[in-house]
Amino acid sequence: MSDKPRLAVFKFASCDGCQLSLLDAEDHLLAVAEAVEIANFAEASRDITPGPYDVSLVEGSITTPHDAERIREVRRDSKFLVTIGACATAGGIQALRNWKDVRDFTSYVYANPQYIETLSTSTPVKNHVEVDFELRGCPISKEQLIEVVSALLHGRRPNIPSFSVCVECKRRGTPCVMVAQGIPCLGPITQAGCNGLCPAYERGCFGCFGPMESVNAASLTGKWMEMGVKSSDVVRALRTYNAYAEPFREASDAIAATE
Amino acid sequence: MTTAPVILDRAAIDAMIGVIEGRGHRVVGPVVRSGAVVLGDLSSTADLPVGISDEQTPGRYRLTARDDEALFGYVVGPSSAKPFLHATGVPVWQGERTADGSFATRKPEAPTPVAFIGIRPCDLAAIGIQDKVFLNGYRDGVYGDRREGVFSVVVNCVEPGGTCFCTSMGTGPRASKGYDIAVTEVIDDEEHWFLAEPGSDAGQEVLAQLGAAPASDDERVRVENLLVDAADRMGRGLDTEGLPEAIKASMESPRWDEIAKRCMACANCTLVCPTCFCATVEDETDLAGLEAQRVRRWDSCFNEEFSYIHGGSLRPSTYARYRQWLTHKLSTWVDQFGEMGCVGCGRCITWCPVGIDITVEAAALAAAAKEATHV
Structure with missing residues (x-):
């Protein structure tokens, strides 16, 4: 086991676009792989190793009872939890269900909606567990993602503004x-x-x-x-x-x- | 140094641009981009917004077509000299880890000195104000490195814009100092010429190379009349008499609450302002930890983090931030630098997305303060 910080990437209800930003980081991707141990990133590698993780990037919103359970496990296994993207930080576009009755949707979409176990709302991760840092965007900016990883590695504050x-x-x-x-x-x-x-x-x-x-x-x-x-x-x-x-x-x- | 004005035509303006470029400047002037006149790189008068004018009201700016070929028939757009002198996104220092494990820093190279063609008197005055901020006593490197060697061809304003109030601030419509060459454009159905006056030895040298004829008395009088007339046609006005004191007496005015209902704290006003100088520095590192730099970027008193100190922001509300901005511009700037931090360019009025008008707000505050002292 290396002494490098261990990075994990988790997905909840989302389109994968935000975690793709990490793969899309091109020149920076090799430097990231050099600087951290990518311990759990299903979209990039089958080599998934168990926690704990130093940094977890969490994509997606919480829309099912299973999600609500799993995010607590992710939190338990993560020293520093960063939510990435509009789904994880605000509930995403799927949060439009929060104004409607989700059972109406399932009845249109699925032949046998009785098998669908879903929550009535799509909510951000912070509604369920403590979040250490949020990266906004649909999708996130890969520059901001690299900035956060770089800042965490070097023990400095990330330059992520909250102004307009x-x-x-x-x-x-x-x-x-x-x-x-x-x-x-x-x-x-x-x-x-x-x-x-x-x-x-x-x-x-x-x-x-x-x-x-x-x-x-x-x-x-x-x-x-x-x-x-x-x-x-x-x-x-x-x-x-x-x-x-x-x-x-x-x-x-x-x-x-x-x- | 002789200061006799000369008469130029458009070809001579082109020749002047060439001469200035030949002196080692990056030539910058008004160009049209994304529906606005901004300052950009200029190689000839063909790059200028020829035959273009602008309409400006609070929160609204539109380019319009003129029925002539005027080169400078518009007023200021969103950009001033500020992006070039008080530059944003530039490294203050850069450094790298060396082979022996220590850290070596280097100072970034100073860029080519800019020549501004067609800068306006208000913006020239704004450079003078920023000079006091950045060069008086302590020399700021980012600004100083860019300010040295600047050449300015100011264009006096014969057609003030809808949100202009330079006359109130004593900065225009005619430039009084700080330029190398001052130009006034005269255009009508019959004629199109420019009266050019040198304001420095460098300006005199450039004009001397153009072989231009001296201006006649008639031409000088015509320009004089145009500029006197322009001073009376400002889109806005601001009575500055007793204003710094009145603003100071307005700290608890209910007006601030009312403004905060409209103000979005988006920071547009401060960023288009040619005198607003606030900046932040951000330390950046690469992933491997081999290279680092400190970058300076424009900041704004409307941003929450701007007044953040241990424990929180000093000005958490929009109320407090707008009050800070207007009070600094029109009152405490005087305590700090001996003059107001406003040149009357009107940008904060035009480029406020919801059209908050500093002249209206200041007048309302002053009127209320005056009334309170008479009670």
Whole structure:
């Protein structure tokens, strides 16, 4: 057994896109493999060794009784637990079920829905166990993932900001798409981390990194409606990958209640 | 040094760009990108937003077409000299682990000095303000290395924008100092020319190479009248008389609460502001632990972590952060640097996604403070 820190990757209800970010880290992947022992990463290797693990990356939301049980085992086996992506940190797009009756869905999808054992909600990992660090995004930024691993390895604080996407747009010199082109953008209430990706291609931010540190959704959505966006479309914009994150959830519920 | 103004045409402006580039500058000027006039690399007047104008109101900016071929027929867009001088995302130092296990650091190389073509008087004044912040007493390396050798061709504003209030702040519409060459564009159905005045020896040297004719008295008077007229056509105004004191007397004003309902603490105002100078440094390491660097990036008093000290953020609410920003700009900056930290460029008004207007808020605070002292 090596003396390198032991890394594990776990998946719950998710699309695998976030853990793929680790495989997609290209140049950095070899350096990661050099710096840590990849002890449990089913998507990368069949060589799965039991815990405990120094760092566990957890992808996906908790949607079944089995998940709810298993996440406690993962917590027990992990010294440092990092949730990765919108599913693990906010419940993901599947949290749209939280506004509906999930039994209706199963009756449409499955021939024999009586065999489906699922929870009525999709919830973030932090609702079930203590989480040490969260990486947002749908998917996460591979730069941020490498940054967290690098910071943990060298005992320093990760540089993961919680301010708005606007800061990243301004740092990279992107003219504001909302002000200059009238494009509705969630950037002012969305957490940075993507390096202002969508506005750099003249698209509005769709909030995939979830709520920033001090969300004033009423001000932004009021402006959107002033710009001519229908309230049903505002609700839809807030209810995507981070629909169940509290500030987005409260904002969409408040607007939906007026419809 | 002679200061006699000369008359240039568009070809002479092109020649001037060439001469300045030949002196070893990276030439930067207004260009159109993603629906806005920003400062970018410039090789000739063809790169300028020719025949373009802009409409600016709180929270809204649109490019419009002019019916002429004016080179400078717009005002400031979101970018100023700040990204070039108070640069963001640049290493303060870099270092690597050496063979003997110790650590060697190196200072990053200074970039090629920039020449600004078509910078506006407000932005030139903003450079003067940042000079006081970064070079007065203590020399900041990141700023100082970029500031040295800068060449400025300022373009005086004959058509102020909808959120401009430089007249109130005493920074425009005509540049009074700090430039190498000052240009005023004159265009109508019959003619199109530029009056250029040197403001430094370097500026005089550049103009001398263009072989331009001296300006006549008529031409000088015409420019004079355009600039006097422009001063009266500001989109906004701010009464600065007694304002620093009035803001200080407004610390408990209910107005801040009201602003915080609209303010999203997104930080746009501070980042487009040409004088806002706040930055953070972040230490970065590679996975192997062989290389490290300290990178400086723009920060903002609207970010929660900006005022974080042991135990929490000093300014946890948007209320406190907006109050800090406006108070610093218009009041405590005076205590610190002897002048206000605002040049009247109007960017914080235009580029606020929800259109919060500093001139309106400051006037409301001042009016309430005045009323309170008279009670």
